[in-house]
Amino acid sequence: MIVRPARCVRPGFIALTATAAMLVAALGAGAGSAAAAPPYPVVIDAAVATVTGDLQPAETVPPGANVPGCRSEQPPVVLLHGTAQNQMSAWQYLAPTLANAGYCVHSLTYGQTSWSGQVGGLGQREKSARQVAAFVDRVLASSGAGQIDLIGFSQGSAVAQLLSQLPGRAAQIRHLIGLGPSNKGVSTVGSIADRLPARGPGVNDWGPLHPGIDYLMVMTRYDEVAAPYTNGYLPARPNVRNVVVQQQCPGDRVGHIGLPYDSWVAGTVVHTLAGTTGEPRCTNGFGY
Template identity: 35%
Template sequence: MVALVVVTPSLPGPTARPAAAVPAVPTDSVSSAAPAVDGAPADGVPWRWWDGAVHQLTHGLADPPGLNRDDCRPTAARPTPVILVHGTGLNGGNSWATLGAALAAEGYCVWAPTVGALPGLGAAGGLDSLTGASAPQLAAEIDRVRALTGAAEIDLVGHSQGAIVASYVAATARADSVRTVVTLGADTARSGEGPPEFVTDLLGVLSAGTAERDAQATLAWLGDEGVPFARGVRYVAVSSDYDELTGPVLAPQVPDFVDLRVVRLQDGCEVDRSGHLTVLASPRAVDLVIDALGGSLRSGRGGPVHRAGLDAPAPRCVPADQLVGALAPVPPR
């Protein structure tokens, strides 16, 4: 699973939703969710990273509960819609069963589009150009969700390549429409550097024009101020020391106007050894994302992780294996 941008000729167009088969995965340890109430499981969240794929395979490719409900309207308690952005080769439905259900149960309106899919591969996103496909499709989805809900801003949560796409769009195209960017499975210190060398080499063989355009887009991402972060947008990066692609991540040196916090998943919970995919279903990562969106997880450098005076319970700490995920029953928070 590549963490960044992959390509072939760019095919901009409207945001796609999955319409084909998803990868086969083991089903023996899938958690079952209770009947949906308003799109969210009534008394449970699936806690395996592959539960979204299993749901699509067993429910006629339908999205897991809580995702892509165009009839959802934000409330005074949860006024900001959330858009989840998947990684390379994945899609909105098979990536976000856990976080989608958890956020919906918290009262959020949640969308999870599939972006960057190639023709005929609608269920496998993130395989086209960053600048020619994934970014404009995500920008269009931001506009659509804002028009649909009347919300002034949205929050983005991105995983792996989706973290790069979300950060790129927030910095270059929709800074005035994005309140928060939360990332999983990405190294914020490398934001703005463009694809790694092996991806650039591959692009040069497959599509030299696309490779050159995506590389040049890095300059636009850094902007006049030389950083890949937008003024006025909050950034929270959740990282795991056991991520197979990023490894341990440190907070980069950024100007004072950048509102960024890098949160180590193992701080206070060394038994959570979630990896690049299993972080999608880590109870601790879920709680950190919810806290970041709700404002109880402070961005910015220094100071306590949780703001004093806000009644946010501590994030759960459940033993998790790097490849399998949660190794014990997940208690309510």
């Protein structure tokens, strides 16, 4: 049985609330007793979440994240936002969705600079990976868990993979999930070399894959940021799964920004973490 913390809904969020049972049913996730948990508010509008989230202080956490004393039978989930975002702009849908399903969710705003204000993902990526490593240490110490599940959106996927290259870190990671990743070539944001230094175009810059980590990369054909979307593919391995939203949802024109707010993506993430199968609900996601 999953042990869940007491829930408290924070005021001030523009949100659409639903019971955990309705949410899990909509995703097709079959999370069992998660239906009994009081829900955190869920924002389903990526545009609203991006605008309202980026205006929040960097320390503001999305609903359901960083809950003191949270315990679960599953490893803690650590969320890493994308470029020029903070944790609120990226995770007002997926953080409460996972928390409502019984997961202990953790997030931070990483990669801030002296000029970036309340947003992050603008620092040197290797330094960001070390910042995330210190955060992971705190998560593992507070939870008593031996591993985490990492979910990175856009640049967050690269930082997650860089984290796995640090000594001893690969053994701490069970799943590494990338949403809208750029694993080779140059993306429209990655070309800003003075502010977003990468290791060079034309290759997977984030280091070797690890046999003990299960990788899931989720792409959309309508991605105009990490473009072409095929740059998100990782090399074929038994522990690698590359998926494109439109392979299962041909009518979903979700774009890059919309990926963390897409119902099919969220359902696929939940099934992956739980080790279950099912058919997540298709919708027409945010098209940017």
